[in-house]
Amino acid sequence: xxxxxxxNKIEIQDKYCSKCGNKVENINTTNSSNTLSIIxxxxxxxxxxxxxxxxxxxxxxxILGRKYNKENQENINNIPVLLGIIxxxxxxxxxxxxxxxxxxIYKNTPKMEEYIDNKWNNIIEKNPETNNDNGQKF
Ligand SMILES: [Zn+2]
Numbered sequence: 001x002x003x004x005x006x007x008n009k010i011e012i013q014d015k016y017c018s019k020c021g022n023k024v025e026n027i028n029t030t031n032s033s034n035t036l037s038i039i040x041x042x043x044x045x046x047x048x049x050x051x052x053x054x055x056x057x058x059x060x061x062x063i064l065g066r067k068y069n070k071e072n073q074e075n076i077n078n079i080p081v082l083l084g085i086i087x088x089x090x091x092x093x094x095x096x097x098x099x100x101x102x103x104x105i106y107k108n109t110p111k112m113e114e115y116i117d118n119k120w121n122n123i124i125e126k127n128p129e130t131n132n133d134n135g136q137k138f
């Protein structure tokens with residue numbers, strides 16, 4: 001973005017031109033999409049414990065951030081894209097860790113199959129008819 005009065009290059013966060021002091025006009029349409037993508041990215045990080053919500057949020061943040069960057073090529077602001085990517089990676093890691101925890105718990109569960117077998121045997125012993133119907137003998 002450049003100053004309309006003197007042509008000096010202005011940073012996106014600047015309200016006044018550093019060279020001539022001319023007030024910088026805000027590009028509200030692109031600013032709102034940038035703000036929205038930053039908010040989405042932050043929300044995505046906070047909802048990291050709910051990866052199902054976090055993933056679409058972070059993807060939206062990345063898309064909005066990229067769209068914003070295309071509209072303002074002179075002032076590339078990578079924060080929304082970065083936030084989106086971080087939250088996306090975190091949510092993927094979270095899901096992987098969750099799967100790993102579930103698998104570890106499942107594997108360490110004291111012989112679930114054995115437990116079920118014992119229960120099943122008890123049922124069969126108590127109801128001999130069930131044994132005949134199924135034709136199974138343990
Ligand atoms: Zn100026």
